[in-house]
Amino acid sequence: MRPELASVRAVSRGEAAGTSYSVYAPQSEDARATVVLIHGVGMNQTVWSPQIGALTTSYRVVVYDMLGHGDSALPTAAPTLEEYASQLKALLDAMHIERAHVVGHSMGALVALEFALRYPQRTLSVVTLNAVYDRTPAQREAVMTRAATLGDVLDAGVDATLSRWFGDPVPGHLTQAAQAVRGLLLSVDPVGYARTYRLFARSDDAHVGRLAGLAVPALFLTGECDPNSSPAMSRAMAAATPSGRAEIIANERHMMNVTDPEGVNERLLAFFAETPAEEAPHESINGERHD
Template sequence: MKPELAHVRAVSRGEAAGTSYSVHAPQCADARETVVLIHGVGMNQSVWAPQIDALTSAYQVVVYDMLGHGNSALPTAMPTLDEYAAQLDALLDTLQIGRAHVVGHSMGALVALEFALAHPERTLSVTALNAVYDRTPAQRAAVMNRAATLGEASAERPAEAGIDATLSRWFGDPVPAHLTQAARAVRGLLLSVDPVGYARTYRLFASSDDAHVGRLASLPVPALFLTGECDPNSSPAMSRAMAAATPHGRAEIIANERHMMNVTDPARVNASLLAFLAEVSASSPRAAAQYAVNGSISGEHHG
């Protein structure tokens, strides 16, 4: 049975400058590095529960609510990716964390990449799960149409029909029987999201697939682009294109998985994350400078 988005006990919880966060201590005393996890549109920090036990085996783990989500403050009326990246930068200051591995899912992947480009000195590595990049005209039209339906005049939660359509895209239509528990948990998160925060963030997500086109060549840190084989909107082609554009990038495709693979197949997602993070952590500065040449942290791996 797939794990629910269950509560995971945090070492500490807090709120700083409008950001609600949780810090999970590493299980080993000699851990020295931090992993930050950034969720996608409509979710909150609890969606990472399936990753926390695995990652705390070797790292301190920080999760937080993106602007407009969970218990964090709303973004501005017309936010930019800079605003979301600045939220993470301020949180690291609050927690006195100099550098971290940054992992983002979907919209969170856009934020993670924006942060890594703006603050490479604070980024040990960046992982983009189910990221969007340079959509086709048809893909862009579909997502912009969905964004156009999101107004801010009503305080109502997202419509059931809209949530059903989202779950179909993320889990399949119909939702496979073995994924109903995970889909039910994700539905609960979508029903609880602040409608204004959701609308503002989704509109930014819809219009930002080209935000990193032409910029990834300047990304100096190790980067993993990980997606599901069956995710049509964050497709394997997108992850491969991002990896090819990034000096120290690699793409990995998890077979038979879709958009919410961190929830539906945490074992394979966690294994990929831990292998990548361990490889980066073990690399000396000299090795990090060389792996683009010798391929020690490059290439594509299929789950």
């Protein structure tokens, strides 16, 4: 059975500068670094539940709600990737975390790359899961059409989204995961979703020509069967990055952190182990609550 998306118990939760976050303590006293996980459009921090147990064997883990999602503040009416990267910087500043491994999925992958490019001194490494990069004209037209039709109610587009992410029909063994993701999509703030999705739709070329300046180790990871965040995209990003590599998980689609957490977690841990770590400072955040 695949792990459920129910929230894993955090050692602390809180809000800093309009960002809702959770912190998970490492299980090992030898842990020396922090991993930050950034979700995609329509999700929230709980979508990373399948990663928490594995990653906390060696790392402190921070998850948070992207602008416009979960309990975080809305982005501006016409946001930029810089705004979302600045959200992460403000959170790390509030937590007194100097450097971290930064992992992003889909839209979160764009944010992770933007953060690593703008703040390499704050980034130990960067990992993109199911990232978009330099879409074809047909891919760009399809995503822009979806962005243009977004309204105040998301129900109408949820089934189509699940079909893209899980397959049509959804395979029986993935039904529970797909239903959990459906619940996240239906609970997202429609305004926050629309603003973020429109940015996602137009940002596939945001890092074209810039990855040669990516100064940290980078892993570009996607699923073999993800047509919109394709293996070709991940390989192109890796080829453009000085210390980048691409890895493709066989038979997986867009939500592979949920449908194949073992495969994703294994690759994340192996990649982080190759990157020199440093002592993770203790966080001190106004408004933090302990459970």
